[in-house]
Amino acid sequence: MMMLQRNLRRNTVVVTKIIRTLGADRGYSTNQINSEQIKGEYDIIIAGGGMVGCTLACSMGKNKIFSNLKVLLLEGSPDKPFELKPEYSNRVVALNQNTKALMNSMNIWSHVENMRLQPVRHMQVWDACSDALITFSSSEIMDDDVAYIVENDVLLHAVNTELKSPEVSNVNVVYGAKIANYELPKTASDSRSLVRMGNGDVYSCQLLIGADGANSAVRQAMGVQNLAWSYDQMGVVATLELSEETNNITAWQRFLPSGPVALLPLNPRMSSLVWSTSVEHAKQLLAMPEERFVDALNDALWKQYPRSTPVDAAMSWLGDTLRQLGASGGAARQLTPSVRRAQRRAAFPLAFGHSTRYVARGTALIGDAAHRVHPLAGQGVNLGFGDVKHLTEFLGDALYQGLDVAHHSWLEKYESVRQKHNIPTQLAIEAIHRLYSVDLPPFVLIRSLGLTLTNALKPVKKLIMDHAVAT
Numbered sequence: 001m002m003m004l005q006r007n008l009r010r011n012t013v014v015v016t017k018i019i020r021t022l023g024a025d026r027g028y029s030t031n032q033i034n035s036e037q038i039k040g041e042y043d044i045i046i047a048g049g050g051m052v053g054c055t056l057a058c059s060m061g062k063n064k065i066f067s068n069l070k071v072l073l074l075e076g077s078p079d080k081p082f083e084l085k086p087e088y089s090n091r092v093v094a095l096n097q098n099t100k101a102l103m104n105s106m107n108i109w110s111h112v113e114n115m116r117l118q119p120v121r122h123m124q125v126w127d128a129c130s131d132a133l134i135t136f137s138s139s140e141i142m143d144d145d146v147a148y149i150v151e152n153d154v155l156l157h158a159v160n161t162e163l164k165s166p167e168v169s170n171v172n173v174v175y176g177a178k179i180a181n182y183e184l185p186k187t188a189s190d191s192r193s194l195v196r197m198g199n200g201d202v203y204s205c206q207l208l209i210g211a212d213g214a215n216s217a218v219r220q221a222m223g224v225q226n227l228a229w230s231y232d233q234m235g236v237v238a239t240l241e242l243s244e245e246t247n248n249i250t251a252w253q254r255f256l257p258s259g260p261v262a263l264l265p266l267n268p269r270m271s272s273l274v275w276s277t278s279v280e281h282a283k284q285l286l287a288m289p290e291e292r293f294v295d296a297l298n299d300a301l302w303k304q305y306p307r308s309t310p311v312d313a314a315m316s317w318l319g320d321t322l323r324q325l326g327a328s329g330g331a332a333r334q335l336t337p338s339v340r341r342a343q344r345r346a347a348f349p350l351a352f353g354h355s356t357r358y359v360a361r362g363t364a365l366i367g368d369a370a371h372r373v374h375p376l377a378g379q380g381v382n383l384g385f386g387d388v389k390h391l392t393e394f395l396g397d398a399l400y401q402g403l404d405v406a407h408h409s410w411l412e413k414y415e416s417v418r419q420k421h422n423i424p425t426q427l428a429i430e431a432i433h434r435l436y437s438v439d440l441p442p443f444v445l446i447r448s449l450g451l452t453l454t455n456a457l458k459p460v461k462k463l464i465m466d467h468a469v470a471t
Contacts, residue, residue: 052368052385132448240339242337379468
């Protein structure tokens with residue numbers, strides 16, 4: 001009996017040593033090996049789908065350098081059939097040329113074109129409190145379209161179509177994924193992260209990528225500081241029918257004292273609305289009968305707001321001076337279309353957010369998990385697609401050099417490059433928002449003179465457009 005007990009103790013010690021050795025080799029602690037049932041082991045896990053997360057998964061599936069890696073996409077939405085309905089969705093994105101190029105590289109853009117999109121050839125932005133305006137035209141960017149208006153669900157379906165293609169064989173997708181929590185590497189000896197699901201499944205990975213939105217649980221698990229505040233505004237969206245058919249290739253945005261209102265073209269008779277306003281006013285707009293809402297919208301687009309005599313005098317002087325110098329700027333002011341009907345009204349809160357770090361050991365953030373901006377410039381999703389492009393490139397470079405996919409120096413290069421672009425963009429949008437949130441004459445004068453001069457100086461306009469395109 002005693003001999004049996006000694007043999008049992010000896011065997012237990014041997015088994016424990018084997019477990020510890022295996023655990024150290026795989027990056028797990030002994031407690032993790034003993035207490036967790038690993039359902040799947042992956043090189044990369046993308047937590048969160050949506051347009052940005054799914055595009056990253058597709059990018060890694062299409063890039064041959066990732067072909068030997070196992071990638072898991074945890075998509076919170078269910079996998080349901082898509083039907084392109086005759087009526088337009090009320091949520092759209094304005095995609096720039098770099099995003100189009102990214103989508104073309106993965107054959108996604110052809111699916112979008114086979115469904116529907118609307119090119120934007122011109123853009124007009126003007127101030128409700130003065131005569132200041134700025135225009136952008138496709139001819140100013142080598143005859144390329146300024147942007148493309150695409151419905152969110154159309155773009156997401158196009159991405160998922162390629163994600164499910166036979167060409168993408170190294171990516172597994174879990175739809176309807178409910179993530180309970182994360183356990184990230186805490187020491188240099190830990191090389192893998194654990195993702196615990198709501199149903200009890202556990203996945204491990206070498207690199208965890210958070211694409212889980214503005215309230216990112218991955219970012220919270222990283223423990224990094226996130227600078228965020230609410231604008232106390234909501235974006236009211238709707239699908240609009242115009243009073244008459246037009247070419248409708250112009251995007252319009254008017255800065256009101258309460259926030260900007262924008263019309264984005266969908267087809268010759270339809271446009272999409274994004275109206276940023278106070279929470280209280282947004283609730284009133286949603287509760288209005290359609291006829292009253294249309295009247296309020298047309299007022300917002302056409303109403304003459306109180307003007308300051310000194311501001312008007314200064315603007316008149318500047319306009320005369322620019323004309324004498326032959327530098328009056330872009331195209332003449334165009335008349336905004338009027339609206340006949342408004343369907344599928346909804347609203348969403350507006351806020352700012354920026355994570356001070358995009359990466360940690362074995363972890364990276366993309367999209368709204370890393371940064372969030374006011375929609376006035378239409379740059380939010382383009383910044384996310386820029387993250388996808390650069391993260392895929394830097395991880396591919398690490399693999400090409402024979403390094404680990406989660407090699408920290410390459411993750412830091414991704415963070416450095418993206419923050420150098422994202423932070424100036426966010427600051428510029430924030431400055432515009434704050435400058436146009438005040439209707440006191442000195443502020444109106446400053447922004448009106450600045451907008452008019454920018455419109456007159458074509459090299460400055462081109463710099464702005466180049467930065468907006470270079471996601």
